[in-house]
Amino acid sequence: MTLRIYGAPRSRTFRVLWAAEELGIPYENIPVDFAEGSKKPEYLAINPNGRIPAIDDDGFVLFESLAITMYLARKHGNGKLYPSSPQAEACLWQWSLWGANEIEVPMVQWIGNRFVLPPEKRNEAIAAEAEAKLPRPMGVLDAHLATREHILGAGGFTIADLNVASLVYTAWFNKGDLSRWPQVQAWLDRVLTRPAALKARKLREG
Numbered sequence: 001m002t003l004r005i006y007g008a009p010r011s012r013t014f015r016v017l018w019a020a021e022e023l024g025i026p027y028e029n030i031p032v033d034f035a036e037g038s039k040k041p042e043y044l045a046i047n048p049n050g051r052i053p054a055i056d057d058d059g060f061v062l063f064e065s066l067a068i069t070m071y072l073a074r075k076h077g078n079g080k081l082y083p084s085s086p087q088a089e090a091c092l093w094q095w096s097l098w099g100a101n102e103i104e105v106p107m108v109q110w111i112g113n114r115f116v117l118p119p120e121k122r123n124e125a126i127a128a129e130a131e132a133k134l135p136r137p138m139g140v141l142d143a144h145l146a147t148r149e150h151i152l153g154a155g156g157f158t159i160a161d162l163n164v165a166s167l168v169y170t171a172w173f174n175k176g177d178l179s180r181w182p183q184v185q186a187w188l189d190r191v192l193t194r195p196a197a198l199k200a201r202k203l204r205e206g
């Protein structure tokens with residue numbers, strides 16, 4: 001059965017679409033929106049959290065976007081995108097969990113309240129507080145990328161880059177000020193213009 005990717009491209013589903021494009025996996029994108037669609041009983045049977053994305057891979061159902069990208073890369077990567085040594089694999093987990101824990105929430109709150117939400121729904125206090133949380137983790141990422149082109153180093157682009165870049169994508173796309181972190185900015189310019197990223201971005205950005 002073709003891989004089913006549930007979710008709207010303009011959401012965290014983008015990460016999974018990008019991974020599928022990088023890996024060349026045939027897929028069907030089942031459009032589920034993050035409001036009513038994700039709360040319908042038939043979707044809650046797939047992801048009881050009522051959030052997108054989720055996948056159904058020949059009967060194997062999985063939610064959590066970063067877990068999905070790592071699963072797909074490990075299954076379909078054939079030595080590409082997913083690291084083979086336990087140490088490099090652990091670094092992939094480290095950076096993915098780091099991204100989800102250290103930058104995802106402040107990034108969403110900063111960009112959402114500064115650029116994305118309708119003006120009447122934006123809260124500048126939340127935007128400012130969230131932005132103030134970013135220099136510490138973004139400084140760590142910037143220093144890391146100062147001595148390597150990709151997050152896991154010499155092995156080239158991996159799913160670690162995809163996971164972390166997709167967390168910062170919203171700031172990059174909405175032209176949030178990333179010039180404070182020039183290595184991150186240059187790395188995003190590189191990875192988000194890869195052919196597979198462009199295909200997924202076309203779905204997301206229209």
Ligand SMILES: N[C@@H](CCC(=O)N[C@@H](CS)C(=O)NCC(=O)O)C(=O)O
Pocket residue numbers: 011012013034035038050051052053063064065066
């Ligand atoms: N940690 C989850 C978060 C998923 C998530 O919050 N998705 C949003 C859309 S980007 C959603 O479904 N929101 C609807 C809701 O929270 O009710 C993941 O990475 O998959």
